[in-house]
Amino acid sequence: MNKKIIVLIVAIVIIAIGGIGFWFMSSNSNKSDKKTNNTNENSKVNTNNETSNEKVAIIYFSATGTTRKVADFIENKTGGDSIEIEPKYEYTDDDLDYNNKNSRANKEQNNSKSRPEIQNNLETDSYDVIYLGYPIWWGDVPKIILTFLDTNDLSGKKVIPFCTSGSSGIEESLDTLKNYNKDINWTDGKRFSSGATQNDINEWIDSINN
Ligand SMILES: Cc1cc2nc3c(=O)[nH]c(=O)nc-3n(C[C@H](O)[C@H](O)[C@H](O)COP(=O)(O)O)c2cc1C
Numbered sequence: 001m002n003k004k005i006i007v008l009i010v011a012i013v014i015i016a017i018g019g020i021g022f023w024f025m026s027s028n029s030n031k032s033d034k035k036t037n038n039t040n041e042n043s044k045v046n047t048n049n050e051t052s053n054e055k056v057a058i059i060y061f062s063a064t065g066t067t068r069k070v071a072d073f074i075e076n077k078t079g080g081d082s083i084e085i086e087p088k089y090e091y092t093d094d095d096l097d098y099n100n101k102n103s104r105a106n107k108e109q110n111n112s113k114s115r116p117e118i119q120n121n122l123e124t125d126s127y128d129v130i131y132l133g134y135p136i137w138w139g140d141v142p143k144i145i146l147t148f149l150d151t152n153d154l155s156g157k158k159v160i161p162f163c164t165s166g167s168s169g170i171e172e173s174l175d176t177l178k179n180y181n182k183d184i185n186w187t188d189g190k191r192f193s194s195g196a197t198q199n200d201i202n203e204w205i206d207s208i209n210n
Contacts, residue, residue, distance in 0.1 A: 054128040054129050055080075055081075055126055055127045055128050055129070056078045056079070056080030056081070056127065056128070056129045056130075056131070057080050057081045057082075057083055057124065057127040057129070057130050057131070058071045058074045058075050058078070058080050058081070058082045058083065058130075058131040058133065059083045059084075059085060059122065059124070059130055059131070059132055059133070059148070060082075060083075060084060060085065060131075060132065060133030060134065060162075061084070061085040061087075061133070061134050061135070061142060061144050061145060061148075062084065062133070062134075062135065063091045063096055063105075063135060063142075064096070064135070066135060066164040066194045067133045067134060067135050067162075067163065067164045068084065069194075069196070070133060070162060070164055070192050070196055070201060071084075071131070071133050073196070073197075073198045073200075073201035073202075074131050074133075074162070074201055074205065076198060076201075077198070077201055077202050077205050078131070078205065080129070080131065081127075083122055084120075085118055085120070085122065085144060085145075085148055086118065086119040086120045087116055087117070087118065087119060087144055088116070088117035088118060088119040089116075089117070091104065091105065098137075098138070105137060105142070106138075108142070108143045109137050109138045109140065109142070109143065111143075114143045115143060115144075115146055115147040115150060116142075116143055116144040116147055117147065118144065118147055118148060118151065122148065122151075122152060124152045124153075124154060124157075125153075127157065128157060128158065129157070129158045129159075129160065130154065130157055130158070130159045130160070131159075131160045131161075131162055132145070132148075132159050132160065132161050132162070132177075132189075133161075133162045133163065133164075134161075134163050134173070135163065135164050135165065136163050136164070136165035136166075136168045136170070136173060136191070139168050139172045139173070140172050140173050140176055141163075141173045141176055141177060145177075146180060149177075149180055149181055154181065154183075154184045155181070155183035155184060156183065156184075156185065157184060157185060158185045158187065159177075159184050159185065159186055159187070160187045160189055160208065161173065161174060161177055161186070161187075161188075161189030161190075162189050162190050162191070162192065163189070163190075163191050163192070164191070164192050164193065164194060164196070165191055165193075168191075169191055170189055170190060170191035174186070174188065174189060187208065190204050
């Protein structure tokens with residue numbers, strides 16, 4: 001065979017092998033890119049799962065249902081377990097009459113040692129995050145919330161207060177809570193009016209989770 005033709009065939013074979021090799025390498029690198037992306041995706045998913053793996057409880061006291069409604073919205077949004085703090089002695093309308101200085105609620109709020117009893121057993125050990133809800137009574141937390149803190153060790157847990165009120169803000173009650181137990185990882189929390197909607201609650205929870 002002519003020497004030139006042999007050289008040409010060898011050159012073609014080398015180019016062909018080189019081309020196949022290049023394609024093979026680049027396709028593998030694509031695969032590994034995809035794998036990296038997948039890994040990133042997975043780690044993103046895992047991170048999200050880790051967030052949602054945090055066990056969430058919504059624990060609240062509500063004398064007339066307003067805070068319960070907000071608690072229900074939080075339950076819808078987070079999928080957490082909703083647990084109501086039930087007073088051993090339910091509050092009657094007379095008990096809640098804030099115009100009467102001798103009403104039960106007013107007497108409790110005026111007595112720093114008052115700790116109204118809770119009827120139900122509240123299991124809090126298994127939760128990592130607790131939304132803690134209450135109505136504002138005289139600018140502050142109802143004393144039954146302090147009973148709850150006395151009888152449940154929430155040290156190291158993330159507790160997110162929320163409240164409802166006619167018009168007062170949450171600030172004074174936050175100070176009370178933060179000073180009452182400094183081992184709890186308190187977040188700032190939020191006050192809602194009786195007109196709060198599911199959307200309001202969704203926006204709030206999105207804002208604290210981002
Ligand atoms: C004894 C008592 C004291 C209250 N004090 C306040 C107050 O200081 N500021 C306020 O804005 N609302 C006050 N309220 C109104 C409640 O905070 C409000 O109606 C709340 O949304 C009730 O929540 P609930 O239905 O979950 O019990 C008071 C209500 C009661 C019964």
